[in-house]
Amino acid sequence: MLRRLPAALMVTAFVFFLFGAASTAFAFNDAGWTGGVTCSSCHHPGGMAIANYGPHGAYSTATRACKTCHTLHDAPGGLKLLPGDTVKATCEVCHDGTGGGGVYGAIAARGLTVGGKHGIETTSVVPGGSASDGGSATMAFGGxxxxxxxxxxxxxxxxxxxxxxxxxxxxxxVAIGLFDVSTSNRLLKRHPGGATTETVQYGSDWCLSCHQGRASGLSAVHNHPAESALTTANPAYYQAAAILGTAPYPTATTVIGSMGVNTKNAGYNRAYLWPWPRTGAQAGRLPICQQCHEDTRNVGSLTADGTQGVPSETTITAQSVGGPSGNGINPTDNPRFQNFPHETQGFRLLVEADTTYFADDLCMNCHPVVALP
Structure with a gap:
């Protein structure tokens, strides 16, 4: 037995040398690697600053964003060294709605039904994609x-x-409360869907890059009027749309402003009501796509004679300490979810609608009964 001890010690020493020295003999020194990113890498404490897009831009020799999405070796799939086998799978590493805060899944996480959405990696058919007949069209997308x-x-x-x-x-x-409303490009492309025509501003023309058969001014197709480059040389867009003026309400005053203007804790849904007759900034103008298609909400109403607008309040509730987190935690928030144009509760992504239909209430936001012929 004693004669075998030196041999056992030699084996033990060899194993120690083989594995104990692996960090220098068989591997690189990655002591500086942090193992991922912190919350502030993507989410700025005071809101989303223009230069702070997490891993999605503002790269420099000093940033460490690439490794957030890409690996160098032993990637799980064959798509550009990304963590998912598809673009969707990669994006949903962060944006899957698991906690009710992602762009997809937040509505289902609250036990509710999605009424309208842009289906991802399920279809290449675009409703209203044909400018020649207004029907659906098949496009070659990147998924x-x-x-x-x-x-x-x-x-x-x-x-x-x-x-x-x-x-x-x-x-x-929980520790910060509501983030400020942010000014951002939302990483929206100027050539969505591989469009050949550049769209600088987010508005009707951005949507029409794919939904070409939904435009106004087409020779063979008739649609609800919507302002775009086909109808005027200087069309309105999300940042500069014809909206109601500021309080007090009701008001007949209309101005050019951002559809998204509100304060940190409450504001008004000023973009979805058009008094009749049209006055001020709305006179001689048309609505843009997003004034009918947006996150589902109660937008308010026109007065009985249709001459003034009474927009509803925009309310977003911060989560309580120890309480649930994520988008849509409070059923009384207006809008409850903020995920357009990914998915909404409203039928066909309409701003006022049930999950399977829309009623005349939507139409009467701009067409009061007293004004009908």
């Missing part, structure tokens, strides 16, 4: 089997994006 995917609308590296605009999306944190 699996040429289906629509996230990067058809969004630029993952923050390049070739529309001009920044003031939105209405607000997120919250």
């Amino acid at each position: 699996a089997n040429s289906t629509l995917t996230c990067s058809d609308c969004h630029s993952p590296h923050g390049s070739d994006c529309v001009d920044p605009f003031l939105g209405e999306r607000q997120r919250d944190g």
